[in-house]
Amino acid sequence: MELHIVILAAGQGTRMKSRRPKVLQDLAGRPLLAHVLDTAAALDPARIHVVYGHGGDQVRAAFAERPVSWVEQAEQKGTGHAVDVAMPQIPDGATVLVLYGDVPLIGASTLRELLQAAAQGLAILTVELDDPSGYGRILRDPEGAVRGIVEQKDASAEQLAIREANTGILAAPAAQLRGWLEGLDNDNAQGEYYLTDCVAASVAQGRAVAAAQAADEDEILGVNDRLQLAGLERIYQRRQASALLREGLGLADPARLDIRGRLRHGRDCHIDVNVVIEGEVVLGDGVRVGPNCVLRDVVIGDDSRIEAFSHLDGATLAGDCQVGPYARLRPGTELAARAKVGNFVETKKAQVGEGSKINHLSYVGDAVLGADVNVGAGTITCNYDGANKHLTQIDDGAFIGSNSALVAPVHIGAQATIAAGSTVTRDAPAEALTVARSRQKSISGWRRPTKSKG
Ligand code: UD1
Ligand code: CA
Numbered sequence: 289m290e291l292h293i294v295i296l297a298a299g300q301g302t303r304m305k306s307r308r309p310k311v312l313q314d315l316a317g318r319p320l321l322a323h324v325l326d327t328a329a330a331l332d333p334a335r336i337h338v339v340y341g342h343g344g345d346q347v348r349a350a351f352a353e354r355p356v357s358w359v360e361q362a363e364q365k366g367t368g369h370a371v372d373v374a375m376p377q378i379p380d381g382a383t384v385l386v387l388y389g390d391v392p393l394i395g396a397s398t399l400r401e402l403l404q405a406a407a408q409g410l411a412i413l414t415v416e417l418d419d420p421s422g423y424g425r426i427l428r429d430p431e432g433a434v435r436g437i438v439e440q441k442d443a444s445a446e447q448l449a450i451r452e453a454n455t456g457i458l459a460a461p462a463a464q465l466r467g468w469l470e471g472l473d474n475d476n477a478q479g480e481y482y483l484t485d486c487v488a489a490s491v492a493q494g495r496a497v498a499a500a501q502a503a504d505e506d507e508i509l510g511v512n513d514r515l516q517l518a519g520l521e522r523i524y525q526r527r528q529a530s531a532l533l534r535e536g537l538g539l540a541d542p543a544r545l546d547i548r549g550r551l552r553h554g555r556d557c558h559i560d561v562n563v564v565i566e567g568e569v570v571l572g573d574g575v576r577v578g579p580n581c582v583l584r585d586v587v588i589g590d591d592s593r594i595e596a597f598s599h600l601d602g603a604t605l606a607g608d609c610q611v612g613p614y615a616r617l618r619p620g621t622e623l624a625a626r627a628k629v630g631n632f633v634e635t636k637k638a639q640v641g642e643g644s645k646i647n648h649l650s651y652v653g654d655a656v657l658g659a660d661v662n663v664g665a666g667t668i669t670c671n672y673d674g675a676n677k678h679l680t681q682i683d684d685g686a687f688i689g690s691n692s693a694l695v696a697p698v699h700i701g702a703q704a705t706i707a708a709g710s711t712v713t714r715d716a717p718a719e720a721l722t723v724a725r726s727r728q729k730s731i732s733g734w735r736r737p738t739k740s741k742g
Contacts, residue, residue, distance in 0.1 A: 290334035291403070292378045292462065295324055296370045297389030298341030298361040303513040309343030311389035312350055313517060316524050317548025317566060320511060321347065323392035325354060330396040331403070334382065337374040338389070366480025367456070372469040380463040383407075386483065388456055390511045393520060398502050399457075405498035406459035410468075410490045412437070413457040415502045423453035424484050426499065434497040437484035441477040454484060455508040464490070540579075554590065572607065581612070589625070603635075606642075624659070641684065654696065655680040664690035664708065671696045683718065 301310025311321035321338070328336050336354075340347050341361045348358055359374045371386055378384060383406055387394065398413070405411035412434070414426050425447050427436040437454045438447050468489040472481045490497050502508045511517045529542035532551065538558035539545055547565045554573035563577055567585035571577075575588050578596035586600045589607035594600065598612030602619030610628045611617065617629065620637035627640040630647035638652045641659040646652055648665040654677050655669050667688050669680040678696035682688065686700045689708030700706065701718030710724035 289407075289461075290379070290382045291331060291385060292382045293328045293331065293333045293336045293385045293387060294371055294374045294378075295321070295328065295336065295338045295387045295389050296367060297321055297347065298339050298364050298370055299390065300342040300364070301390070301512070304517075305514075309347050310511065311347060312343070313511070314548075315392050315511075315517065315521055316528075316546075319350060320392045321351065321389045324387055324389055324394070325351070325356070327394055327396050327399070328385075328387060331385070331399060333385075335377070337377060339370045339374055366474065366478070367483035368469055368472045368481035368485060371465070371483055372472075372481070375462070375466050375469060378462050378466075380466070382462040383459060384462050384465050385459045386457060388510065391456070391508060392511070393507050393509060393524065394457065394502075395504070395507050398500070398504075398507055402457065402459050402500040405500050406461070409464060409495045409497065410460040410486060411458060411498040411500060412487065413455040413502055413508070414452050414499050415455050415505050415508050416451055417453045417505065418451070420451050420453040421448075424456075425450040426452040426454060428452075434487060434499050435491055436488040437482075439476065439478070439482065439484065455502060456483070456510075457508070458483070458486070460486070460490075464495070549584075560596075578612065585619075586617075618653075652680075654678065655682065657682045658684035658686070658702065660685050661688070662686075663688045664692065666691040667694070668692075669694050669696060 297311045299310060304310050304313060312319045315323060335357060337357045337359050339359045339361050341364055344360060357377055361370050361373045383403065385403060402411050402413050422440055424437045424439045425443055426434060427438060429435050468486040471489055472485055474481050476482060487497050506523050509520055511520060525546055528547045529539060529545050533539055533542060536555060537553050540560045544561040545559060545563055549565055549567040551565045551569045553571040556573055557571045557575045559577045560579040562580045564582045569583045570587045572588060572590035574591040577594045580597045581594055582599045584601045586603045588605045591607055592605050592609040595612035598615045600617040603617040603621040605623045606625040608626045609623045614631040615629050616634045618636035621635045622639045624640060624642040626643045628645040628647060629635060632649045633646050634651045636653035638655045640657045641661060643659055644657050644661040646663040650663055650667040652669050654671040661682050670693050671677050671680065680694050680696045680698055682700040683702035685703040687705045689706050689710065691709045692706050693711045695711065695713045698712055699715040701716060703719045704716045705721045706712060706716060707721060707723040710722065712722065712724050716722035
């Protein structure tokens with residue numbers, strides 16, 4: 289049977305106190321809705337329908353490249369109404385699964401179980417909670433059969449004591465669901481068309497309602513405010529850290545790693561505390577990352593070391609490299625094997641050859657360095673003339689004295705030596721010493737000025 293997934297995302301999310309619609313708030317660096325869409329896609333549905341309302345243009349724009357049908361619910365008249373607006377696009381023979389844009393941790397395996405239970409009729413996903421306040425409660429008859437769902441605001445004191453809660457997630461054959469939705473009224477405490485009333489409607493037709501239980505109560509947590517969002521972020525991060533530890537990644541503290549993207553790693557890697565991973569990060573074997581580093585879209589080769597407080601973005605490192613502490617590698621940085629970039633060095637679009645060193649306090653941008661180059665402290669590639677960027681090329685074995693300015697475009701030949709403090713504006717030949725600064729002189733007998741009297 290073909291599966292159609294309806295994701296409800298029309299709510300305003302007032303309690304977030306944000307200009308951004310709730311489903312665009314980030315969890316682990318990606319919008320809440322992205323997590324739900326990925327889980328939905330894992331079920332291989334015929335179609336995913338997203339019901340949007342408040343901030344709809346922003347939501348649609350954020351997911352423009354996804355194969356989703358967008359359904360507008362101009363006025364939020366309740367969850368039953370929200371599903372109903374998507375129904376015209378869903379054929380009778382389909383199975384419908386209802387998910388929520390603000391319930392991001394729901395897992396595909398729980399949903400597969402729910403879908404199995406929905407083969408004959410309505411199946412709801414419930415959860416046993418110590419504190420079910422705020423949730424709809426599941427009403428069962430003495431034999432244990434599901435009879436209905438009562439919302440918190442409509443519940444009696446006795447019903448409020450029920451701990452089995454409605455997660456909101458359900459699945460049903462489309463033709464049946466269509467019938468129940470058409471029959472809904474809004475005669476309740478909130479004046480809304482409740483999706484949950486489909487349960488009583490099914491029971492009234494003599495059709496049993498199946499209930500599947502969520503394995504893990506974290507899966508069904510929703511986000512209404514920033515406190516809950518922060519709580520989910522910790523759960524999510526903890527799960528990722530646990531999975532990585534199980535895979536054999538060494539972590540100084542699983543509670544102090546944040547992955548906002550994807551981390552792949554070889555054997556015997558170790559990550560110290562307070563490291564942030566963004567985008568796609570790949571570590572080879574034996575890579576060590578010191579505390580307080582940010583790694584975004586980087587590939588790091590075997591046995592390389594990243595020391596504390598380094599920021600690497602869009603960089604590729606071969607094996608046995610050393611970076612930091614306090615280094616900043618910007619996009620287009622490529623370090624060959626055994627290259628070293630030390631403290632307070634910034635690189636951008638820079639190829640650094642095998643065994644080359646930029647150990648302290650330098651800016652190297654738009655540059656190609658050969659092997660075994662030594663860049664002294666305080667070297668700057670002056671790559672920008674105010675309008676265009678230019679290349680600095682430094683060939684194998686060159687030695688750049690401290691506090692040199694290399695005014696690009698400029699080429700330093702192999703084994704060349706640049707005297708400290710030079711401002712190099714023309715190409716420097718191979719092997720030679722190039723001095724581009726005024727010569728030191730001493731004036732003997734010179735007197736310091738003295739204060740003039742009155
Ligand atoms: C709903 C359930 C409740 C369940 C709880 C779980 C109903 C009537 N109640 O209550 O049994 O325990 O979820 O969290 O379904 N939405 C729309 N359009 C609307 C109304 C809601 O898209 O017109 C979306 C919201 O953006 C939200 C979701 O549906 O993501 C749930 O709506 P909400 O009003 O928060 O329902 P609850 O009162 O939490
Ligand atoms: Ca809610």
